[in-house]
Amino acid sequence: MFKKILIANRGEIALRVQRACRELGIATVAVHSTADTDAMHVRLADESVCIGPPPGRDSYLKMPAVLSAALITGADAIHPGYGFLSENADFAEMVEAHNITFIGPSAAHIRMMGDKITAKTTMLKLGVPLVPGSDGELETLEEARAVAEKIKYPVLIKAAAGGGGRGMKVARNAGELEAAFREARAEAGAAFGNNAVYMEKYLDRPRHIELQILADSHGGVVHFGERDCSLQRRHQKLLEEAGSPAITAAQRDALGETVTKALKEIGYRNAGTLEFLYQDEQFSFIEMNTRLQVEHPVSEMISGMDLVHEQIRIAAGEPLGYTQDDIHLSGHAIECRITAEDPETFAPSPGLVETYHPPGGLGVRVDSALYAGYRVPPHYDSLVAKLITYGKTRDEAIARMRRALREFVISGIKTTIPLHERILENPEFRAGDYTIHWLEKFVALGG
Numbered sequence: 001m002f003k004k005i006l007i008a009n010r011g012e013i014a015l016r017v018q019r020a021c022r023e024l025g026i027a028t029v030a031v032h033s034t035a036d037t038d039a040m041h042v043r044l045a046d047e048s049v050c051i052g053p054p055p056g057r058d059s060y061l062k063m064p065a066v067l068s069a070a071l072i073t074g075a076d077a078i079h080p081g082y083g084f085l086s087e088n089a090d091f092a093e094m095v096e097a098h099n100i101t102f103i104g105p106s107a108a109h110i111r112m113m114g115d116k117i118t119a120k121t122t123m124l125k126l127g128v129p130l131v132p133g134s135d136g137e138l139e140t141l142e143e144a145r146a147v148a149e150k151i152k153y154p155v156l157i158k159a160a161a162g163g164g165g166r167g168m169k170v171a172r173n174a175g176e177l178e179a180a181f182r183e184a185r186a187e188a189g190a191a192f193g194n195n196a197v198y199m200e201k202y203l204d205r206p207r208h209i210e211l212q213i214l215a216d217s218h219g220g221v222v223h224f225g226e227r228d229c230s231l232q233r234r235h236q237k238l239l240e241e242a243g244s245p246a247i248t249a250a251q252r253d254a255l256g257e258t259v260t261k262a263l264k265e266i267g268y269r270n271a272g273t274l275e276f277l278y279q280d281e282q283f284s285f286i287e288m289n290t291r292l293q294v295e296h297p298v299s300e301m302i303s304g305m306d307l308v309h310e311q312i313r314i315a316a317g318e319p320l321g322y323t324q325d326d327i328h329l330s331g332h333a334i335e336c337r338i339t340a341e342d343p344e345t346f347a348p349s350p351g352l353v354e355t356y357h358p359p360g361g362l363g364v365r366v367d368s369a370l371y372a373g374y375r376v377p378p379h380y381d382s383l384v385a386k387l388i389t390y391g392k393t394r395d396e397a398i399a400r401m402r403r404a405l406r407e408f409v410i411s412g413i414k415t416t417i418p419l420h421e422r423i424l425e426n427p428e429f430r431a432g433d434y435t436i437h438w439l440e441k442f443v444a445l446g447g
């Protein structure tokens, strides 16, 4: 087992990983930018190293700085968290070349899934169903036109290197195709330095369903059921639940079987999530994330498993030590992503946190790095807290979430707590009756 792990991240996820390390008796090294000197992840780590100025590209994304911090502190592994370097195959390779373990999949698997076109062709070969679309990259408008005629409008142009909902454009009819194609390519080129795009049928009422998996380096692969992440704004998730109100146990088992078999075949290792769109009783694969996800706590709550413990054990070469039959999912969990934003206009709201009082009680979990007197810096992602509730039933999890949101006090900055309260009150949400387009309408109508 590792003796010291460097956590190449900040905020709640850096704390989340530190907690797992401490429970496993592993020392921790925090890295931070000059904007994060007073951050909780720095205060609670055993050691810390300043790796650069505030902008992410000069600190948390700067590979030589992170790697040097690991070398000078003698860390024997690096956990990348999510975002930043977590899906950077070059970084994983660089870390391993210095005899430090990257807690995640191999660089080859990160690369395979990081290119969404390769990810889709790989999954198709392994028998995983896809959204109808182009066979690969679309190089010309004429090619795009031909595919759109075949699969019928509306269609979606997506970036092969996509992430965070960028480089995605809808064309509702032939007249809109040229602009969508051009804009998606330009946005992809600017955001990812790669303007390759492909096409999918644009589904009008799907749910976003994803499956959490873990794989060891001895051929063991298991899944922890699905998460429903349909509540999104601008293709960004806001609230997630496990399980999905729309999926039966039989559907979960069948999808789980297809996915675990596919990942076993390619020899995948560590944690991963396969994302699907679900419409008309059909699952269609859209992408795989080769890392821990923001919403992993809801799967932990219904399975009783600590996914970060498991990631660390797997990276150290240990076998899972259990099979699918040993994983028992029970109850229901919900996560609200609380961001430092205006709950109506979504304008960023960094600044000084005056009061901080997190909720508590049975079935309530708060993953956050906030404290009273902390100044939320303007340079990073606006997520400041994840509020997770668990209940024996979905209704119980909802009732707990409503009372926990009411208890939660964060003053000095604006947060999205009031928006979550309105969602949780809504009869359609409470009935589990929503698709990926629901939240945009809800927000547009003033909640």
Ligand code: ADP
Pocket: 131, 156, 162, 163, 164, 165, 166, 200, 201, 202, 203, 204, 206, 208, 232, 235, 275, 277, 286, 287, 436
């Ligand atoms: P990213 O990596 O940028 O997050 P994804 O492929 O995961 O991109 O898609 C993000 C979100 O965009 C999905 O959760 C879904 O809401 C929407 N989306 C993606 N593909 C389609 C599609 N074919 N039809 C309708 N919506 C889609």
